[in-house]
Amino acid sequence: MEKGPSPALTSSLQKLHLNKDESKTNNVQSNRILIGKTIFQRPFSFNEKIKCPSLVSLCLGVLGKHFEDIIEHLSVIAATLPPYTKMAMMAIARRRKLLNDDVLISLSDNSWDILDVSGSDVSDFGLAKVVKMCDSLRAVDISRCYRITALGVSELLSHCQSLETLRCGGCHRSDTAVRRCLGFLKPKLNDVAGDSWEELDSKDIANGAESLRWLLWPKIDDNSRDILASDCPRIVVNPKPSVFSVRGFKVPNEAIADLALDESFVQGIDPNTWVIPGVVRKVVTLSDSSPSELPIAEKFRLAFVQRDERLAPKRAKNVRQRQRRAEKEWMMTNAEAKSVVLAARHSKSLHGRT
Structure with a gap:
């Protein structure tokens, strides 16, 4: 004769079934269920959501782990990808130490407003090629790029008129390149004829990267800091994250040194993707x-x-x-x-x- 459940267990199950809708309504936080004298651990509460990676993140993870195999055909593959996915692939390539001129040019998109090539093998050639196409960049990170010289920095400053945040330095060559380009940050006059400043139009004053507000230069020398403070007071060097505004401007996330510029594009992707074998x-x-x-x-x-x-x-x-x-x-x-x-x-x- 088959033995059924005990009366206490049956009563508890009936109560659990009757109170299920009420528990959902009241957003019960407890993750324990009492049945008779036994406590069962529930895997998650009723109002708790399971966070699963998206299909796009999983696909990017697979491509990132085998990035070396697709570099040769990257320009063909990237032609059909949306701008966000291209940026995510470039962020993975940078973390895997595979980002160079060819990869950057193949993945670049004219709708980008940020560019992070820090610590990569990108040179003046690749940077100049991309900034001519992506002329609406707001934030750029070229720190620790030993192949980017003063020529590449000057191309960046002259073509990106909307540039607000620039991250640079971090190695000897990068520090030298930025130091030689301080003249591009200073406002200067074009060849005009006039006796006073009041007679000049705004078009007579050269840009001098006038939209640049935030400069992240970790090892800036005292001489360069003094030059920027006297000739470019609008530029804030190495700003500290704060809830208050600095010189009338709120410090954006792009100007916070602890945050990678392309960090938001790799959220949800398994970090093991860019572990170098x-x-x-x-x-x-x-x-x-x-x-x-x-x-x-x-x-x-x-x-x-x-x-x-x-x-x-x-x-x-x-x-x-x-x-x-x-x-x-x-x-x-x-x-x-x-x-x-x-x-x-x-x-x-x-x-x-x-």
Whole structure:
């Protein structure tokens, strides 16, 4: 004879069924249910939502993990993608240390209003190409870009008239490039004839990046800071996040140093997407006091990891040397590039004679 549930359990189940709608209405927060003398743990409350990643985030995660395999065909793939997805892919490429001129140009979209190429291999060529197309940029991060020189910074400041936030510096070359471009930030006069400032029209005054309000330059030198304070008082250097306005302007999120400029585009994507394969974040060192705690195989593995990390900078240097050699060979074999170089040398020789 089959034994049914006890009367106490049946009564409790009936009460739970009767009070289910009332519990939903009152937004019951407790996640425990009492049935008889047994407490069952409910997985979530009635008013609690399960946060699942979107299908787009999952697809971006898969593409990001195999980004090396699609770089060759990236321009074809990106042609059908919306601007937000292109920015998310570029953010993943930057975090995976795969962002260069080709990737940037393939993914760029003229509707972008922010650009984050910090810590990448983007050069003057790629930056100039993109800023000519994306002329409505409001915030740009070029910090720790060792291949961007004063020429690239000047192209950025001259084409992006809506630029409000600029992040720069972070390495010696980037600091030098920005220091040489301080003149572009100063307001100056065009060639006009007049006896006083009152007779000048606004068009006679050059832009001088007049829309720039926030400059994030972590290692700014005292001389550059004094120049900006005296000649460009509208620019706030390294602003601190505050609920109050600074010089009449509220500090935007783009000007907060602790927040990555492209952080919002990778929200919802698994952080393991941009973990570089083969790179170990933390290496466990062997203790001299207890050398026999780890097996021999683990000791060999740790020694190989340490050697691999020690040789990583040399491998990166070799890659950069091969890239520069390829660019030089292209300059020598391409007729158009060769003519530009020869014309520049001829122009210099003419100026030297005069």
